Amino acid sequence: MKQMHFTVHGKVQGVWFRAWTQDLAKELGLTGWVRNTSDGNVEGLALGEDTQLAKFKERLHDGPPLARVTQVDSAESEAEDIIDSFNVRP
Template structure:
C-alpha cells in the first residue's frame, strides 16, 4: 500500500456545468484512483487523487484532455505528503 501517492489537482477552464466531475470520477474508477472532486468558487474543479504513479499519470493525462463538453485551460498539480485514505472516488458538493 505504500507505493500509493496522492495529488492535489486544480483544473481551470470551462469545467463546471459540463459534467467534468463525473468525467473525472469515471476516469478515476478506470485507473483505480481514489479521492474526490468538487467545484471551486472560482469556476475550477479541485481534485484529490490517490493511486500508483503509473495510474496517476494516466488519470492526469485524461484530465488534461477533459470530456467533449469541457475546455481545460490549466492544471496545477502538487504532491501531498500527508496522505488520507480514500476507499472510492466521490464527488463533493
C-alpha cells in the same frame, strides 16, 4: 501510495467534468474526490500509484467533450489518508 492534489482551469463547470473525472478515476483504480470551486475551477485529490496518477493527469487535460481545459495544476506527495472510493463532493 501517492496522492495528487489537482486544480483544473477553463470551462470545467456545467459540462459534466466532475462525473467524467469520477468515471476516469474508477477506470484507473484511483480513489479520492472532486468538487467545483467558487472561482469556476474543479479541484480534487486522487490517490494511487505513480503510473495511475500520471495517466489520470494526462487525461485531465482533455476532459469531457463539452469542457475546454486551459490549465491543470497539480502537486504530488505521499498519501496522507486512506480513501476507499472516488466521490463527487458538493
